Amino acid sequence: MVNLVGRHLISPNDLSLEEISTIVALGQNMKRNRADYAELCRGKILATLFYEPSTRTKLSFESAMLRMGGSILGFSDASSSSAAKGESIADTIRVLASYADVAVMRHPREGAPKVASEYSTIPIINGGDGGHQHPTQTLTDLITIDTYIGRMENLEVAFCGDLKYGRTVHSLIETLARFPGSRFHLVSPEELVLPRRLKEHLTKIYGCELIEYRRMEEALPHVDILYMTRIQKERFFNEADYLRLKNSFILDADKMKLAKQKMIVMHPLPRVNEIAYEVDDDPRAVYFQQAELGVYVRMALMAHQLGVANQ
Amino acid sequence: MIEVASIRRGLVVDHITAGKGLLIFNKLNMASLNCPVVLLMNVPSQRMGRKDIIKVENFTEIDTAMLGLIDTKVTVNIIENEHVVEKIKLAIPHEVKGLFPCGNPRCVTNIDAYVTPTFHLHDEANCSYTCEYCEEITKVEIR
Incomplete structure (x- = not known):
């Protein structure tokens, strides 16, 4: 109870x-x-x-x-x-x-x-x-996955963007890892990879399989969920680094052609430019419904x- | 060889790694104790080659957590009537409160004076601790 x-x-x-x-x-x-x-x-x-x-x-x-x-x-x-x-x-x-x-x-x-x-x-x-931590964002993500995928285990999930500082990613990946059978595809620039401590935690404690990519296109065909994040300006000490990386991982209609028909695109919002507006009309884009949920x-x-x- | 008389009641911090006696003396604020304290440095030792020793008379309470953080080789002997009544072997503490700051500059413990930094042992081999509040890992080296 x-x-x-x-x-x-x-x-x-x-x-x-x-x-x-x-x-x-x-x-x-x-x-x-x-x-x-x-x-x-x-x-x-x-x-x-x-x-x-x-x-x-x-x-x-x-x-x-x-x-x-x-x-x-x-x-x-x-x-x-x-x-x-x-x-x-x-x-x-x-x-x-x-x-x-x-x-x-x-x-x-x-x-x-x-x-x-x-x-x-x-x-x-x-x-x-x-x-x-941001636990209610995690609950929001989970209710979205429940709504559109119908299960929280045995998922292929890609996390894309700022995986180093993104607290929503850290909370969600650690929570999904507690459900059995999921595999995580990590797409980020080298400077913004998932922290080593969290990777060790996921592999040692939960036995998760983590696959790293430098290009979004490589991960897209394999996943049920694409979780996009913003590369946040306030996390950078250096303006030049921010400008160099901010456009690295932009999802557009062309890239969406590589994804499964039943894949969903999630984003904790606010979005800046990491998801082109043209993707909003794709039925697989559920980030506004995610905010409602x-x-x-x-x-x-x-x-x-x-x-x-x-x- | 310098002779130091045995104490009737108190404690002897023995087997201190040579060179760490003064650090322990300072970190445990022994200069402020209102009782006799002796710090012996570079004492010949069969087991250790050289060691430091601290003797404190009429005082038996000691911060074993801080001692464990500085030197796990230390033994604390509690003395009553000139006899050792308790021997405490030190280990690295599993829970630590208020002995060092969190290494994460964004941690709440570094700005709110009301909060005592509190840690759980993360990795004994490199003496690192997980912060109870921000969960970041701090590697500890008491200097």
């Missing part, structure tokens, strides 16, 4: 595979029967504690709570919070925990949501901490944490 009441979500590893499947299943049901859940969180408050800007994740969480009849409060950058006055995370959360029933935190410092969870009396959800999976997660999932 899955029980997530009062639990924090800091890393995808905080959830068992059964818990992940239960959240995804409820998210699917919420999508199909949205009206049934419109009052589920009446009287509940979500605090959105965003110490750095994030349009998408913040609005997705807010939409999720509002769609369940709850309310929201919060701040959207550190300068409008007491952190600007030098308050510790522990102090902030001890106060804010009395204002809300569940909180999502995004913070530029890696590990900050974990610190918050140690002092909070309400569930803390990590909404992204630096280059570390993120709302439902966040609804399901919060419903479980607040103990209203079975009402």
Whole structure:
């Protein structure tokens, strides 16, 4: 029996595979029967504690709570919070925990949501901490895979772009590795390969097969899922390196011809130019549906944490 | 050969790798102890060739985690009535709290003074630890 009441979500590893499947299943049901859940969180408050800007994740969480009849409060950058006055995370959360029933935190410092969870009396959800974890993006990715592929095991998955700094890639690949039978195709420039420590972890702990490529075309014919990522300017120390690499891995209609007819293209968004606009019309491009599914999976997660999932 | 009298009650940190005695003395803040402390350096040793020794009288509490990080060869003898009542063989600690900073500059432990850096042993062979908060690996060398 899955029980997530009062639990924090800091890393995808905080959830068992059964818990992940239960959240995804409820998210699917919420999508199909949205009206049934419109009052589920009446009287509940979500605090959105965003110490750095994030349009998408913040609005997705807010939409999720509002769609369940709850309310929201919060701040959207550190300068409008007491952190600007030098308050510790522990102090902030001890106060804010009395204002809300569940909180999502995004913070530029890696590990900050974990610190918050140690002092909070309400569930803390990590909404992204630096280059570390982003567990609800992983849940979003998983509900998308469940929707379009129908299984989370025995998959051929290509990750393309910035595999070194991309936290969404790290979280998803590690979670998919916990399901049996998948093979991962890693497409990146040499400067942005998956960190060695993570590769060792995947091969030693989970026995994963990893295949590396320098060109997207080589991986495309083999995969069920192509997970694209943006090469983020803010991760580079050097402008010249950014300019040299940013166009290296662009998906366009020609490259899509190499892919399986049932392959799907995912992207955590925002996209810059790594997926040409012409690909948007291809039925295999599911990144906008992925963003929509993120709302439902966040609804399901919060419903479980607040103990209203079975009402 | 310099003679140092045995102590009646306290502790003897023995088999310190020669040259690390002063580091242990400093890192364990022994200069601030309000009791007699003796640091012996380059003492002849059958087993080690040369070794350092620290004797502390009327004091038996010692930070074995920090000691283990500096030198796993060390033995700590607890002395009562001039006899060794306990011999502690040191090992590299599996859990460490507050003894060194996280090597990841983006880690929350490096900016929020409220948080104590906390680590789990990652690889004993090269003395590296995984941060409890950011999960990055820090190689530790106490200097």
